[in-house]
Amino acid sequence: MKQVLFIRPDTCEDGNIEWCVSGSPQVETLAGWQALCLLADHPLASRVCLLLPANEMIFRRFTLPKKGLSGQATPFSWMAEETLMGEVDDLHWTVLNKKGREVDAVAIDAGRLQHWLTLCDAAGLKVIQALPDAFLLPLVPGGITLLQMEERYWLRYSPFGASVADAGLVSLLAGKPGDGPVCCYGKAPEGVAVEETLPWQHPLLLIQPQWKACRANMLHGPFAARGGEHFRFLKPAMAAAVVLGLGLLLGSRVGLAWMLVQEENQSQQEMVELARHYFPTLRQTTNLKYHFGQYVKKENKGIFLQIHDLEHVQQAVPAVAIDDMAFDDTQNQLTLSLSASTPQALEEFMSRSGEWFDFTLQPVSDAAPYTAIITGKHK
Numbered sequence: 001m002k003q004v005l006f007i008r009p010d011t012c013e014d015g016n017i018e019w020c021v022s023g024s025p026q027v028e029t030l031a032g033w034q035a036l037c038l039l040a041d042h043p044l045a046s047r048v049c050l051l052l053p054a055n056e057m058i059f060r061r062f063t064l065p066k067k068g069l070s071g072q073a074t075p076f077s078w079m080a081e082e083t084l085m086g087e088v089d090d091l092h093w094t095v096l097n098k099k100g101r102e103v104d105a106v107a108i109d110a111g112r113l114q115h116w117l118t119l120c121d122a123a124g125l126k127v128i129q130a131l132p133d134a135f136l137l138p139l140v141p142g143g144i145t146l147l148q149m150e151e152r153y154w155l156r157y158s159p160f161g162a163s164v165a166d167a168g169l170v171s172l173l174a175g176k177p178g179d180g181p182v183c184c185y186g187k188a189p190e191g192v193a194v195e196e197t198l199p200w201q202h203p204l205l206l207i208q209p210q211w212k213a214c215r216a217n218m219l220h221g222p223f224a225a226r227g228g229e230h231f232r233f234l235k236p237a238m239a240a241a242v243v244l245g246l247g248l249l250l251g252s253r254v255g256l257a258w259m260l261v262q263e264e265n266q267s268q269q270e271m272v273e274l275a276r277h278y279f280p281t282l283r284q285t286t287n288l289k290y291h292f293g294q295y296v297k298k299e300n301k302g303i304f305l306q307i308h309d310l311e312h313v314q315q316a317v318p319a320v321a322i323d324d325m326a327f328d329d330t331q332n333q334l335t336l337s338l339s340a341s342t343p344q345a346l347e348e349f350m351s352r353s354g355e356w357f358d359f360t361l362q363p364v365s366d367a368a369p370y371t372a373i374i375t376g377k378h379k
Contacts, residue, residue, distance in 0.1 A: 040124030136207035143180035
């Protein structure tokens with residue numbers, strides 16, 4: 001396999017950027033995106049593999065309703081609306097694995113991916129492959145792989161599921177009875193029972209054997225590279241060219257209109273079948289998105305999806321630490337033990353969490369470090 005230049009940005013915009021050459025044991029660090037141009041003269045500047053933070057992505061498994069839907073063109077955003085909050089139209093999905101009707105896929109905000117590609121392009125680098133970083137950790141069959149990276153942990157909790165999280169969240173996600181064996185490279189977080197502890201390795205070196213066997217690439221569709229050209233959103237232009245060509249071949253607007261009507265009817269029928277696959281009692285065939293949304297609102301969000309939203313809150317208020325977490329599945333209730341250096345930080349955490357949760361705050365200490373217990377449910 002040809003060599004590539006691995007580049008892994010930090011989750012923070014002004015954080016360090018780590019890079020190395022595949023097959024090399026040496027990892028280098030750049031101080032922020034402004035220093036990325038220093039790699040423009042590297043021999044592998046035209047062969048960059050961009051490793052993006054897995055905690056900014058969504059991993060899902062889908063069961064396709066029929067064989068007619070397959071590959072990257074499957075409307076995954078529409079299928080995943082039942083488990084996601086907010087708009088899903090801007091998600092860019094990539095198939096990681098497909099076996100029969102079972103599909104494992106990962107999604108990232110298209111604007112976010114374009115942002116990273118634009119920065120690389122401006123620095124004189126050509127990205128030929130983009131992948132979730134922690135997804136390339138060694139796999140523990142039926143278990144979880146952990147790797148300490150400064151104050152955070154990379155974790156791979158299934159063959160096609162990964163994330164990057166703080167130690168407090170890792171203790172909830174891993175090491176509980178029934179979670180399977182846990183293998184940790186480096187120091188394990190408190191509260192996690194580890195079956196095997198291995199010497200710490202830098203993640204850019206540890207992922208390389210798995211990368212060699214990986215055939216996935218998030219650069220497809222509107223992000224696909226076209227020879228020496230830069231990345232562009234080419235899909236609208238290509239669709240327009242196809243429509244124009246059909247019109248010239250048919251020689252009649254009536255023929256073109258008939259084809260478009262048939263395609264629209266087929267798409268509508270596929271949407272109806274998808275909706276009824278997940279909600280068999282749904283009978284409406286018009287205004288489908290609204291009625292499907294009403295069914296989704298009746299469904300409870302699982303603990304992993306709540307943790308996903310909770311992580312957004314913690315990232316917005318880094319001064320607050322989550323020391324412990326408990327989840328009552330019977331009542332769908334979350335209990336958190338928090339600590340902060342100021343009471344104002346706890347108040348800001350409560351304010352930020354209001355977008356996703358209905359929490360009540362019970363202060364525990366009135367002196368630094370300030371601690372509190374909050375309980376509540378997901379909205």
